Amino acid sequence: MGRGGERRAEREARLFVRSEQRLGRYVVHVDGELCDGCGVCIFFCKPSVFELSRELSLRGVYPALAVRAEACTACGLCELGCPQLALCVSARGEP
Ligand code: SF4
Numbered sequence: 384m385g386r387g388g389e390r391r392a393e394r395e396a397r398l399f400v401r402s403e404q405r406l407g408r409y410v411v412h413v414d415g416e417l418c419d420g421c422g423v424c425i426f427f428c429k430p431s432v433f434e435l436s437r438e439l440s441l442r443g444v445y446p447a448l449a450v451r452a453e454a455c456t457a458c459g460l461c462e463l464g465c466p467q468l469a470l471c472v473s474a475r476g477e478p
């Protein structure tokens with residue numbers, strides 16, 4: 384991969400490092416550097432907050448993105464199930 388390709392990959396990876404949507408009651412963070420794209424969070428999340436990205440991360444995987452965080456009910460199943468500890472759900476205004 385040339386330098387241009389590397390820069391593009393780094394820029395895209397930064398976009399994946401934290402995906403969050405600030406419309407709902409809770410904020411859902413996905414650490415794109417830790418995520419291995421296993422899809423466990425997608426399986427457990429009833430309101431379908433997550434989707435896998437169509438873009439590869441620097442790890443060479445399609446990481447999860449919190450595309451419907453406004454639907455999160457803070458059930459905590461994704462945090463419990465994530466084998467990479469890549470997820471964090473918090474109430475708005477909390478760290
Ligand atoms: S806490 Fe529950 S509702 Fe919210 S993103 Fe995780 S699995 Fe989905």
Ligand code: SF4
Nearest residue numbers: 418419421422424465
């Ligand atoms: S469960 Fe964790 S590692 Fe697996 S796709 Fe979801 S955020 Fe990524």
